[in-house]
Amino acid sequence: MNRSAPEFLYQQVIDFVEKQAKNGALRPGDKLPSLRKLGQQFGISVPTVKQAYVELERQGTISARPQSGYYLNAKHARTLQPMRAKWAQCQPVEVSCRSLIEQVYDAVHVPGTTALGISNPVNAHPPDKTLARLMRTVLTRTAEKAVSYGPVNGDPKLRLTLALRYQELGVDVNHHDMVITNGAQEALSIALQCVANKGDIIAVESPCYFGLIELIESLEMKALEVYTCTEDGVCIDELEKVLNNHPVKACLFATAINNPLGSFMPESGRQRLVKLLESRDIPLIEDDVYSDLYLTENRPVPAQYYSEKGLVMTCSSFSKTAAPGYRVGWLIPGKFEETAKRIKRAQSCSTSMLQQWTLTDYLLSGDYDRHLHVLRKILRYNRERMIDLIAKHFPPETCISMPQGGSVLWVRCRSVVDTSYIFRQAISHGISFAPGQIFSPSGKYQHYMRISFGVKWSDDIDKAIEKLGELVCAYTATNSERVQQ
Ligand SMILES: Cc1ncc(COP(=O)(O)O)c(C=O)c1O
Missing domain, CATH: 3.90.1150.10 (Aspartate Aminotransferase, domain 1)
Known part of the structure; x- marks a missing residue:
C-alpha cells in the first residue's frame, strides 16, 4: 500500500483485486483472501478491506457468501x-x-x-470411494440377502431415513406411503400413469428436461408447454390461462430448480401453484431432483409441503447428488399410494437392495450431507x-x-x-x-x-x-x- 498516494487505501485494495483478476491470479469462482488476512498482508485495518470488498460487491465484481467469504464473479457475461x-400460447403436441x-x-x-x-x-465431486467402502461392508453384512428380491416399495430403513429428512423440512411424509424407484425417471413414469392415460394433456415447463418429453412420448400422452421464466420458474399467470383453455390432466414441473434454466421458484410461487392446481383438482407431479443442489442460501421446500388434498406427487433421486449409476430414486405419491405401488410392482417389481442399503448407510453416517x-x-x-x-x-x-x-x-x-x-x-x-x-x-x-x-x-x-x-x-x-x- 502506498500511504502517500492520492487514492484512498480502500481504493488501492480495489485496484489490487482488479489487477489480480485481470492477470489471472484470481479466477472467477475463486475465494478472495479473508478481510483479516488481506489487512495483515497490507498492514491496513479490517474495516478498510471490508469497505473495498463492499464496493467491489456493489459493482458486481465479487459476491459474499454467508459464513464462507467473498468470491470473484464471472465478468463481462x-x-x-x-x-x-x-x-x-402453445397447443398440445404429440x-x-x-x-x-x-x-x-x-x-x-x-x-x-x-x-x-x-x-x-x-x-x-464423485463420492465413489466412500460408497465403494460402504458397499463392501453391506455385502459382508447381508450375505445371500443381497441377491434376493426386495420389498416392492423399497427398503423400510431407507424410506424412514428419507421421510425424516422431509420432516426436517416441515413436510409431513409417511414412510409407509413412499415408493423407492429405479431413479427419478421411474418415479415420474409411475406418477404420470397414476393420474393420466394415453392421449391426455400434460402441462410441462418450456424449456424442460428432455427426459420428461421422451417419457410423455413413450406413454403416448400430449405435452403442452407453459412459459417458464429464467428467474422464477413456471409462470403461474400463464399457467392459469392455459388451464382455462385446455383440459390439462396433470402438470409435470420442476417446482424448485428447473433444468435447463436453473431458475428458482420462490416459496410464494410454489404455494400459489399448489393452491391453483388443487382448487381445480389437477395433480401436480413435482420433479425435485435438483433441490439439494441449490446454489442459493437455503434448500427449497418441496411443493408437497403446501398440498392439502394429496394431489402433489414428489419425485426425486440420488442421481444428481451421489450416484446416478445406482438408479435409486423415490416417489411420495400423495393420495395415489395404492395405485403407485401397483404400477411399481407391474413395471419393475423392486429396486436393487444393495444400492439402497449402501445409500442408507451413506445418509446415516452423515457423509452424504458433508459431500x-x-x-x-x-x-x-x-x-x-x-x-x-x-x-x-x-x-x-x-x-x-x-x-x-x-x-x-x-x-x-x-x-x-x-x-x-x-x-x-x-x-x-x-x-x-x-x-x-x-x-x-x-x-x-x-x-x-x-x-x-x-x-x-x-x-x-x-x-x-x-x-x-x-x-x-x-x-x-x-x-x-x-x-x-
Ligand atoms: C430434471 C430431471 N429430472 C429427472 C431426471 C432423471 O433422474 P434419474 O437419473 O434419477 O432417473 C433428470 C436426469 O437428468 C433430470 O435432469
Missing part, C-alpha cells in the same frame, strides 16, 4: 433475462425428438469426448468459471443464464444460429453439449444450447469451450451475412 415479449436426444446420450459414452451435454453434477456441502461449493465455483469462459469465447451478443441451482447453463446465441448443426460439428471435434431444440416438445429453442458445468475441471474444458465458441462465431458470421444478403 450478458445474463439471460426473462422474456419481455408476449409469449404465444412429441417426437428422439434421434437428437439419442445422439446426446451416445456422445457421453464416446471415449475421449468432452461431455458437456449431459447433466451429471456428481462428476464434479453435498462440498459438491455445492465446487458447483458454485464451476458456474463462475464456465460463464466467464463462454463470455470470453462466444460472440458478444451471447446471453447466459445465472442458475440458482443445478449444474447447467442455458445459453442463447443469435437467432440465426442452429445449435443442432453446431452439435454435429462439435461431436466431430470430440465435444458434446445439448442442443436447445430437445428441451421443447414443439422444437423451440433452436438457437439455444445447454452446457454442463457439473464437470471435473481440466484444461480439456477450457479447450472445449474455446472450440465451441469458434464454431458459434463462424456459424454466426456466415449465416448473418446470408440473412443480410
Whole structure:
C-alpha cells in the first residue's frame, strides 16, 4: 500500500483485486483472501478491506457468501433475462425428438469426448470411494440377502431415513406411503400413469428436461408447454390461462430448480401453484431432483409441503447428488399410494437392495450431507468459471443464464444460429453439449444450447469451450451475412 498516494487505501485494495483478476491470479469462482488476512498482508485495518470488498460487491465484481467469504464473479457475461415479449400460447403436441436426444446420450459414452451435454453434477465431486467402502461392508453384512428380491416399495430403513429428512423440512411424509424407484425417471413414469392415460394433456415447463418429453412420448400422452421464466420458474399467470383453455390432466414441473434454466421458484410461487392446481383438482407431479443442489442460501421446500388434498406427487433421486449409476430414486405419491405401488410392482417389481442399503448407510453416517456441502461449493465455483469462459469465447451478443441451482447453463446465441448443426460439428471435434431444440416438445429453442458445468475441471474444458465458441462465431458470421444478403 502506498500511504502517500492520492487514492484512498480502500481504493488501492480495489485496484489490487482488479489487477489480480485481470492477470489471472484470481479466477472467477475463486475465494478472495479473508478481510483479516488481506489487512495483515497490507498492514491496513479490517474495516478498510471490508469497505473495498463492499464496493467491489456493489459493482458486481465479487459476491459474499454467508459464513464462507467473498468470491470473484464471472465478468463481462450478458445474463439471460426473462422474456419481455408476449409469449404465444402453445397447443398440445404429440412429441417426437428422439434421434437428437439419442445422439446426446451416445456422445457421453464416446471415449475421449468432452461431455458437456449431459447433466451429471456428481462428476464434479464423485463420492465413489466412500460408497465403494460402504458397499463392501453391506455385502459382508447381508450375505445371500443381497441377491434376493426386495420389498416392492423399497427398503423400510431407507424410506424412514428419507421421510425424516422431509420432516426436517416441515413436510409431513409417511414412510409407509413412499415408493423407492429405479431413479427419478421411474418415479415420474409411475406418477404420470397414476393420474393420466394415453392421449391426455400434460402441462410441462418450456424449456424442460428432455427426459420428461421422451417419457410423455413413450406413454403416448400430449405435452403442452407453459412459459417458464429464467428467474422464477413456471409462470403461474400463464399457467392459469392455459388451464382455462385446455383440459390439462396433470402438470409435470420442476417446482424448485428447473433444468435447463436453473431458475428458482420462490416459496410464494410454489404455494400459489399448489393452491391453483388443487382448487381445480389437477395433480401436480413435482420433479425435485435438483433441490439439494441449490446454489442459493437455503434448500427449497418441496411443493408437497403446501398440498392439502394429496394431489402433489414428489419425485426425486440420488442421481444428481451421489450416484446416478445406482438408479435409486423415490416417489411420495400423495393420495395415489395404492395405485403407485401397483404400477411399481407391474413395471419393475423392486429396486436393487444393495444400492439402497449402501445409500442408507451413506445418509446415516452423515457423509452424504458433508459431500453435498462440498459438491455445492465446487458447483458454485464451476458456474463462475464456465460463464466467464463462454463470455470470453462466444460472440458478444451471447446471453447466459445465472442458475440458482443445478449444474447447467442455458445459453442463447443469435437467432440465426442452429445449435443442432453446431452439435454435429462439435461431436466431430470430440465435444458434446445439448442442443436447445430437445428441451421443447414443439422444437423451440433452436438457437439455444445447454452446457454442463457439473464437470471435473481440466484444461480439456477450457479447450472445449474455446472450440465451441469458434464454431458459434463462424456459424454466426456466415449465416448473418446470408440473412443480410
Ligand atoms: C430434471 C430431471 N429430472 C429427472 C431426471 C432423471 O433422474 P434419474 O437419473 O434419477 O432417473 C433428470 C436426469 O437428468 C433430470 O435432469
